[in-house]
Amino acid sequence: MAATFILDFKNCFIFIILCLFSFLFYYLFFKAPNNSEGCDHLPPSPPSLPIIGHLHLLFSLLLHKSLQKLSSKYGPILYLRVFNVPIVLVSSVSIAYEIFRAQDMNVSTRTFPTNEGSLFFGSSNFTTAPYGDYWKFINKLITTKLLGPQALERSRGVRADEVNRFYLDLVDKAVKKESVEIAEEAMKLISNNMCKMKLYMLMGKSLSEYDESERVRGLLTETDVLLKKFFLAAILRKPLAMLGISLFKKDFESITRRYDEVLEKIIVEYEERHKDYNQSSEMLDVLLLEACQGKKARHNNKITRNHIKSLFVDLFVAGTETSTLNIQWTMAEIFNNPKVLERLREEIDLIVGKTRLVQETDLANMPYLQAVVKEALRLHPPGPLVIRTFSDRCKVGGFDVLEKTTLLVNSYAVMRDPYLWEDPEEFKPERFLPASPRSGGQEDEMIKDEVLKYIPFGSGRRGCPGSNLAYLSAGTAIGVMVQCFDWKIEGGKVNMEEVRGTMTVAMAHPLKCTPLLRYPNPLPSLV
Numbered sequence: 089m090a091a092t093f094i095l096d097f098k099n100c101f102i103f104i105i106l107c108l109f110s111f112l113f114y115y116l117f118f119k120a121p122n123n124s125e126g127c128d129h130l131p132p133s134p135p136s137l138p139i140i141g142h143l144h145l146l147f148s149l150l151l152h153k154s155l156q157k158l159s160s161k162y163g164p165i166l167y168l169r170v171f172n173v174p175i176v177l178v179s180s181v182s183i184a185y186e187i188f189r190a191q192d193m194n195v196s197t198r199t200f201p202t203n204e205g206s207l208f209f210g211s212s213n214f215t216t217a218p219y220g221d222y223w224k225f226i227n228k229l230i231t232t233k234l235l236g237p238q239a240l241e242r243s244r245g246v247r248a249d250e251v252n253r254f255y256l257d258l259v260d261k262a263v264k265k266e267s268v269e270i271a272e273e274a275m276k277l278i279s280n281n282m283c284k285m286k287l288y289m290l291m292g293k294s295l296s297e298y299d300e301s302e303r304v305r306g307l308l309t310e311t312d313v314l315l316k317k318f319f320l321a322a323i324l325r326k327p328l329a330m331l332g333i334s335l336f337k338k339d340f341e342s343i344t345r346r347y348d349e350v351l352e353k354i355i356v357e358y359e360e361r362h363k364d365y366n367q368s369s370e371m372l373d374v375l376l377l378e379a380c381q382g383k384k385a386r387h388n389n390k391i392t393r394n395h396i397k398s399l400f401v402d403l404f405v406a407g408t409e410t411s412t413l414n415i416q417w418t419m420a421e422i423f424n425n426p427k428v429l430e431r432l433r434e435e436i437d438l439i440v441g442k443t444r445l446v447q448e449t450d451l452a453n454m455p456y457l458q459a460v461v462k463e464a465l466r467l468h469p470p471g472p473l474v475i476r477t478f479s480d481r482c483k484v485g486g487f488d489v490l491e492k493t494t495l496l497v498n499s500y501a502v503m504r505d506p507y508l509w510e511d512p513e514e515f516k517p518e519r520f521l522p523a524s525p526r527s528g529g530q531e532d533e534m535i536k537d538e539v540l541k542y543i544p545f546g547s548g549r550r551g552c553p554g555s556n557l558a559y560l561s562a563g564t565a566i567g568v569m570v571q572c573f574d575w576k577i578e579g580g581k582v583n584m585e586e587v588r589g590t591m592t593v594a595m596a597h598p599l600k601c602t603p604l605l606r607y608p609n610p611l612p613s614l615v
């Protein structure tokens with residue numbers, strides 16, 4: 089009797105535990121959002137699995153491609169669900185356009201899971217900041233003092249020095265008959281550019297003047313590696329956080345501590361040299377003044393030193409890998425298309441000649457070079473998915489969309505849409521050249537058409553503020569590589585396969601080749 093009672097009690101206990109777990113799982117992962125009332129016309133949804141919903145689809149190895157396939161099978165706007173997190177996937181120009189025009193304000197927030205206190209995807213970051221006073225304030229500073237046309241002109245000399253060093257490094261390899269990895273060389277160029285330019289514009293000093301320059305560069309490379317892991321894990325962070333599990337906490341803490349040390353040292357040194365920062369309009373002066381004024385500042389968010397440090401990390405993270413990937417893919421396409429190489433060289437030789445290096449100021453006179461870079465970005469957008477959040481409930485494409493729904497715009501799919509692009513899978517830079525002299529009206533039409541369907545930098549007010557800098561960096565790097573070197577490719581043709589399992593579009597087989605000097609004597613350097 090006693091034994092039966094114990095058995096029953098055990099069974100009962102297990103039953104209760106199972107019920108509690110089922111309820112917890114249902115509540116955390118499966119329950120429809122409370123706000124779904126009156127939302128009876130959601131976008132179509134592909135078949136999903138119990139509990140996890142469409143999670144298995146997001147773990148595909150080439151995410152942008154599998155989402156593209158999904159959209160061509162089920163439609164240009166789809167409703168997906170990961171546990172109980174709603175997602176709207178958009179793969180058509182007309183719907184993307186409707187969102188970025190009629191709903192731009194509504195989708196101007198990115199609710200990425202942030203790591204409290206981290207300088208890297210922490211709550212003080214610009215790229216993860218909700219749309220509001222703080223974002224507007226920093227965005228204005230960035231566009232006027234760092235990445236706008238006048239600011240870029242002021243920092244041109246810093247980048248010219250780096251292009252020069254890039255060229256001399258390649259000459260050295262050519263003389264020694266050594267092969268190079270294009271991504272490695274481009275990464276050095278871009279990260280040096282980024283560090284020097286930002287420190288120059290933020291702090292009024294170039295990186296080489298700081299003892300800590302190597303340390304900053306090392307940290308930035310580490311950030312890049314952590315970022316790749318973080319993005320994969322980001323999808324699962326919300327449900328895991330509900331269960332008290334925090335991913336990569338130790339990595340974030342360690343990298344934040346080291347960033348903090350080095351950036352604090354730089355800021356303190358700057359403060360000592362610029363005691364009168366309330367008199368100046370330099371970017372760091374404005375930020376430090378805000379940090380001093382704290383709550384009395386013009387906007388509600390108190391700016392802290394962490395905001396300033398995070399901004400440095402943010403800008404680096406957003407600009408380095410994207411620009412490096414773009415340069416690598418562009419060279420790969422040029423190598424696989426000898427006619428493009430020939431035409432590009434003709435243009436460079438005509439505009440720049442053979443006695444000096446390509447400079448940023450030449451780019452405006454080289455439409456074909458610009459078209460080549462643009463076409464590579466169309467086929468290989470480094471960030472193929474634009475990720476935002478709907479703040480409010482709305483209608484898109486005639487369907488209901490709930491507040492707090494995640495928006496995924498598949499720019500990879502939009503820029504390869506066969507209804508919009510002739511021969512969408514082919515590398516044809518000519519598509520970005522005016523066919524013949526056009527009237528002002530035709531030109532306007534062409535620009536408008538492009539704004540709609542060409543979105544490698546995203547769109548709307550949260551679109552990329554670094555596109556001008558990206559075009560300048562890619563234009564000069566590609567220009568130098570085509571102008572000054574012939575290239576021996578290992579295996580003859582470049583393998584264009586994409587790497588699997590990352591959120592970026594990167595090459596599975598890094599582009600390795602040997603530069604051969606085109607002229608017997610190297611060109612005189614710029615300085």
Ligand code: HEM
Pocket residue numbers: 214215216227235402403404406407408410411414469470471474475476544545546547548549550551552553554555557558
């Ligand atoms: C080829 C190079 C680049 C590509 C393809 C690229 C692409 C993108 C994309 C797709 C976004 C998201 C846009 C959206 O949500 O609509 C973005 C955001 C951003 N990019 Fe870039 N980017 C590049 C270079 C740069 C550079 C050089 C910088 C600056 C140094 C930069 C800074 C940023 C920042 C700060 C954001 C966040 C803007 C915000 O949240 O308001 N990017 N970029």
